[in-house]
Amino acid sequence: MTHEIPDDLHYTDSHEWIDDGGDALRIGITDFAQDELGDVVFVELPEEGESLNSGDACAVVESIKAVSDIYTPVTGTVTATNDGVLDQPELLNTDPYGEGWLFEIDGQVPDDALGATDYREQTEE
Template structure:
């Protein structure tokens, strides 16, 4: 099976993606991850204003099959959360790289992204 792995994003081994725009990093889970989880029924996210450390847990995604922790790709302050997911967690399945995004972090150090997997490296991991 082939999964969508957009080139402009960076990836964690734990299947989160990160997309940086002007120092703000949008985060979600990959197409592979949503497929492995099955139907997402609940998403737990931090509050706006919370400060995260890169590589630490920031929330939980729950599906009919499993509960999985979510990890921050970079450290910084949470400046936005996707509140639509509270009423429509299925957006994570339907559009993991678009409407199913989870949060945005004002990155303390956007260079942290350089340590993450490239799209090619991530594709190798999930192959």
């Protein structure tokens, strides 16, 4: 199965995506991750204003199959959270790169972030 992997995003080994196209970095889970999880039924997000260090577990996604921690790939302060996914967790399944984003954080894209080509290779193995 081929997963959607937009070329303009950065990716992590733990299947988060990073969009650096705005004032803050927007973070979400990839199409591959949501497919592995199955139907998402619950989402817990970090608090706005919370300080996070890269690698911190900061959110939880619960599906019919599993409960998974989401790790921030960036050190910084959470500037926004997507309340839409709290009310409609299925947005992570239907629109992981759009309405299904999780939170925004001020910070820099990490040096070890993957480009779309490298992430594609990782998920096809």
